[in-house]
Amino acid sequence: MTAEKRRTPAGAAVLRGDITAAIRRALMQELAAVGYGRLSIEAVARRAGVSKTAVYRRWNSKLDLVLEVVAAAAGRRLPALDTGSLRTDLSLLFQVVTHALRHPLAAQIIPDLLAEAARNPTIDETLQRVLRAQQQEVVGQLITRAVRRGDLPADTDPDTAVDLIVGPLYWRIAIARTPVTDSYLETLVESVALGLGAQDAVPRQRSATSPG
Template structure:
């Protein structure tokens, strides 16, 4: 503390600051967001294997210490970003209809998977996962947690409306809901979706869920 001022973990010590608890490091949210954005750009540019904390920091316009204050390794940084996108990027729709809930989810997911950065990053992480059990487990967990929350919300709403029977297998429901579009867009990387594909997929998935 200098002259009644506290220092910020990401700002010069000479700037006046509001008093914070002793020993507390104030992490600026704009710096955190800049680092997260840099992770996506760096992954798309060089891939996970060649990506470095130095490169991320340089792209974000911060020092390496700003990155290490938030994440202890490259892997934890990437998984945190992937998990945040998986969980926060998808809504839990409740349109009043199982089929329409699925259609809305698929529209949002399809747009996300078509994003240039996503189309480069996801296959690269899948390739790294094939070489590293640690990355494989962590990536699968991050993606599954995000999708599971959305799928469970859709199934729970459908159960309340009486569209599917109570106690349906949630793991199987997640596979039915998330598998087909991810397979087509990420695994085999089909060039685009046929007209009315999402509508047909929504209808077929709803029928499968009703049969659980």
């Protein structure tokens, strides 16, 4: 029994990392190309240059593969957004989010998975959990720092802030597919700062409209 156990470190312990990485890349490319509904393990394996068995050694099903890889991609940590100012924090965040949503893979995968989530409770639960956790972490920290600096009122609601900060860019890029310009991002920063109740929003508006 002991000898048998020593001979069988099979499974994750002996899985080659380069093959796992190739499968993950292939999954994202295949998902962007055909969508979840037409996705197959065979096609992912073929694109990765491996056998179906190599995929099934790592994941039990198409759903398991998609959920793990997409959750890992969605859950990647964003760079720290602590510039010392609410507006510059927002500007940096909007640039990072814009870059991510403009990526060809993201532009195809995100709308397709959200549509699939409406039909598949497991996909829906995973996406909601991962995306909401990341949004709460990044935006929550941004809001906490802004409140601490006095840039925002102490009673700023983090949940509302997440929707107000993340929603407009996602709608414009992923849903409406409207170009995002530098001037739009500048306007969005001011609009969101005002919507969140930035403490200097009113004085800044008055100085812009006052004579001289």
